Amino acid sequence: MFDTKTTSIQWGGKTLTLETGRVARQADGAILATLGETVVLCAVTAARSVKEGQDFFPLTVHYQEKYSAAGRIPGGFFKRERGATEKETLVSRLIDRPIRPLFPEGFYNEINVICQVLSYDGENEPDILAMVAASAALTISGVPFMGPIGAARVGYVDGEYILNPTNEQIKAGDLELVVAATGAAVMMVESEAKELSEEVMLGAVQFAHKACREAVNAIIDLAEQAAKDPWEMAPQADLTAAKDKLKKLIGKDIAAAYKVTDKSKRSGLLNEARAKGKAAFADAAPQDQMAAGKLMKKLEAEIVRGAILKDGTRIDGRNTKQIRPIEAMVHFLPRAHGSALFTRGETQAICTTTLGTKDAEQMIDGLTGLSYENFMLHYNFPPYSVGEVGRFGAPGRREVGHGKLAWRALHPVLPSKDEFPYTIRVLSDITESNGSSSMATVCGGSLSMMDAGVPLKRPVSGIAMGLILEGKNYAVLSDILGDEDHLGDMDFKVAGTEAGITTMQMDIKIAGITDEIMKAALDQAKEGRAHILAEMSKALSSTRTELSAHAPRIESFSIDKSKIREVIGTGGKVIREIVATTGAKVDIDDEGVIKVSSSDPAQIEAAIKWIKGLVEEAEVGKVYDGKVVNLVDFGAFVNFMGGKDGLVHVSEIKNERVEKVSDVLKEGQEVKVKVLEIDPRGKVRLSMRVVDQETGAELEDSRPAREPREGGDRGPRGPRRDGDGGRGPRGDGGREGGRGGEGRGGEGRGDRGPRREGRAPKREGGNEDGPAPEFAPAFLTGDRD
Incomplete structure (x- = not known):
């Protein structure tokens, strides 16, 4: 009944199996991928026609974790999977970013890539498996996809790289790095590191690329058995004449506009040039008008890229290594626990840090069960930051992704819960944007936490690197502008301290880059990070020793575990009384560690005194x-x-x-x-x-x-009687005889001591x-x- 095709390889000491033909047979391409006992289904469907007037590529990737995969029932009232969680959003982006550049230019058919986790063994993470399955499903679907790609996660423990490490190995190690790559070149990098060197990070990327090639070969083996006939692409029209016409008409105007350093003025001049070019094709057919719009973007890219490769001149007049002017200030907001205003050129972020107690931790419900996070970073990008009118509301995928990138940059330098028992929330509001607002968030977030008194190991700075690549000629750009990002070939973000890298993220718009280019970018980024750190230190060079007067104070101490019930009381009666009476918050864990918090030191003192009174002898x-x-x-x-x-x-x-x-x-x-x-x-x-x-x-x-x-000392008691007899007369300093009564008596008491x-x-x-x-x-x- 089923025409099943399967391929398997040994991958990182485990068996990776890709199967098609059994499940979701009506999709254009469907893969059931298995690693250990983790199973992911990926199905790809593509529209056969393009909507009239459409000039963009509508690719949508959805990653979903089924709670049944881990034998769990979802929490909440509805008891079913609903909107995407933060992790599902991040993994959807992780799949999207490396495959999007591999569709040919001019292909505008709508495509859905849906990945669902069906089984999870708690050891083999499903995100890497989903990336491989998505690549395989696209490869066998017949759609014009210039893949396949492979994906791999790398850990670094005791100086050794580990392929697809477990969660325990990642926690014990110094690195979590995810790479997606074709057989020839790296397409995407995502990582969090504990201040590692550029050499170690580059080695991890190379190690991952080797594993990606193994996955690519497995996908090719399956495609040779099960791939559908490739779609026929409509021939591209010859637009040489139209391009020459536009270049003569507005080429000089575009070149002049890109020499203006002010973004607002430059945008105005570019819009005038575009309107002029559009008017020249006003009488043309709709398809020709759409093509003319694309040609104008290509013309802009050629002018900017040519100037950079020719003489190193960038849009705003800087050379390839120069960083825009930086201004940083702390304690920007008087009532916030910590705050910073970070401005780099025309990119600006207001970052605030708020300190809370344990009950402010974020509860996360996922395949592994409930977990709690005491560090949160939220990034907001309102439309006014780029001078536009647009949607303002809940964060989108881009905001979630940028916030997580900044989170990864700062997380490795945070103190442990024992050193600093606070819940930390960093909020970044982008007020201006012209290039790498996520790295401005890293810098501003670091300063705001230091202003709040969070004892970071070291300050963190971040920089965005760009690339212009034409054949064998290339130029790496430090601190790229928004236009250089759009018109360039790479967006490479690196953040870290003076001791090493804490995060690295790379997205490529071409078919990958070489190790040589990546090394050059890493070395140039190191110089830029050092410069930015020096500018940040002018505002605040080290963490404040005192917390804000508006921040809660937390005092921690331990009691014997056998005394916990005395503090809590029957049904929590005692601990509720302590909280209600003193006004302080009290948290106690199973090990007997008690944390008492309040913004009023007197309340903390009263609660601690009460608790110690309950448990001390x-x-x-x-x-x-x-x-x-x-x-x-x-x-x-x-x-x-x-x-x-x-x-x-x-x-x-x-x-x-x-x-x-x-x-x-x-x-x-x-x-x-x-x-x-x-x-x-x-x-x-x-x-x-x-x-x-x-x-x-x-x-x-x-x-x-x-x-x-009177009477002196009493002598020692005499022996008791068998049971009868009365009291004897008192002797010299004692008593003779004994008490009467049944069962008690004696000859008399001897002398007692004084x-x-x-x-x-x-x-x-x-x-x-x-x-x-x-x-x-x-x-x-x-x-x-």
């Missing part, structure tokens, strides 16, 4: 602050250490006699108490009279020492401090040693 002889919580006839119960109660007996309130406790103390009254005794059951006996209630200093006991009782010092002679009716209730425990009444 009272010390005999130590003075504590307390609060009277209950009055009784024989004294007052005092709460101290936040969660402990003890009794101040009436005799320990003052040195003089206290007739009525309520005459001296009131409920809620703040007092200072000293721990006198803790019995084996944990009952605590406190004293106020030996503590200065103003200063908390201990006082000498001013009570007179008590005299020994009573402890400080005990006054027993008065009639009780001790010197007044009678004690019959139900009071003996250790509270003071009547026993």
Whole structure:
């Protein structure tokens, strides 16, 4: 029933299988790709005709992760996959970027590339598999695609490159790099690195390119078995005469416009030249008018590219290595926790840093389950930043991608959660744009975090590099303008510290570049990054030592795990009471690490004192602050250490006699108490009279020492009787005989030792401090040693 075609290779120590003919047979091309137990289906469909008047290539890539692939049910109310997550958006761009340049010029048929993750084993990431499957599906579909491409992820652990590493290997290593390439040249690079050198990064790209070739060969092997007949492309019309006509008419105007350094004036002059050229074809057929528009763009590109290759002169008059003027300032916004205004030429970003507590972390629901992220970077690109009218609302794919690029640049230099237990959000609002607003975000984001007091390992700067390539002649451009990006062949962004690279992203508009060109671009980018770092240091050279007055403070400490339930309480009762009473936020993890946060230090201190009072043991002889919580006839119960109660007996309130406790103390009254005794059951006996209630200093006991009782010392007890007999007469300092009664008796008590010092002679009716209730425990009444 199924005409299935399959190819398999050993790839990074695992089997990569590409299959077609079994699933999605009505699509133009469909591939079921398997690596380990991860399975991705990619289906490609293409429109057979082009809409009238259409002059662009409508390629759409969708990547979707099915939760069933990992045996999970989606969270939320609807319980089904809905809008694209951030990861799905990023992977869709990852697939789109290397395949888009490989469609021939003039091909405007609409194409859908849909990749769906059907099975995920938790080890082999589906994004690389989706890129390979998309390339294979396009290759066998018959559409004019100048591929195939391969893709590979590279890690770097202990000085060794690893092909398609696991998540654990990536976390343990210093690099995560993704490369897409044809058999001949690299098409795309995406990476995050822990301050690695240019040599290590270039070596990783070369290592990945070798793995890409293996995937390309597997796709070619499958295509030889299952590829459909290629589409016939309509012959391209000869436009030489039209191009010569436009060059004579507006060539000089375009050349003059591109010598104007101001973007607004340059755009105005270019629009005038374009209108002039358009008017020359006003009476032509619609297709010819559309072709004329394309020819004007080509003419612009030839003029700009020719000037750069000929004498190194760029649009704004700079040479190929020169960086535009930079101005940076920090503490730009008074109420933000940290802020920076970064301006480079006509590109400008306002970056703010906000610090939050653990409950502000971003919860992410994906194939691997719930995870939490404490660093977020959000990038916004409003239309006014380029002087245009346009859509303003939720971020699009481009904004999500640019924000993630800046995130990768800054993430490697962040402190650990133990060093800096804050949730960090960096917001970048682009207010002007003429080239590499994402790298302005990196620079501004670094400065704003330093202004907020985030202890970065080192400041980070970023630069965008361009390329003009004609045959064997090429020029690498530092800090490219928007027009140089549009008219050039490469957009190569590099960010890092003085110690090394933290991220590298490259997109190619031609059929790839060589290792020689990439090395030249990396070396030139290193010089540019150093210059930008020096300019940034003029605004702020190191992280501030103090947080903003408006930022929350977080104090961390640990308790014994066995005490966690005492802090939380039944159903969270205790921890809720702490938060409600003190106003501070309290977070506690399973290891007993407690984080207390508030913008008011007094609230933090109150909460910490409360918690420590719950978990710490009272010390005999130590003075504590307390609060009277209950009055009784024989004294007052005092709460101290936040969660402990003890009794101040009436005799320990003052040195003089206290007739009525309520005459001296009131409920809620703040007092200072000293721990006198803790019995084996944990009952605590406190004293106020030996503590200065103003200063908390201990006082000498001013009570007179008590005299020994009459009759001298008591001798040792005699042996108990078998059960009968009464008390014998008292002997010399002791008792003779025994107690009567069933079961208890004895010949008599021997002499007892002397009573402890400080005990006054027993008065009639009780001790010197007044009678004690019959139900009071003996250790509270003071009547026993």
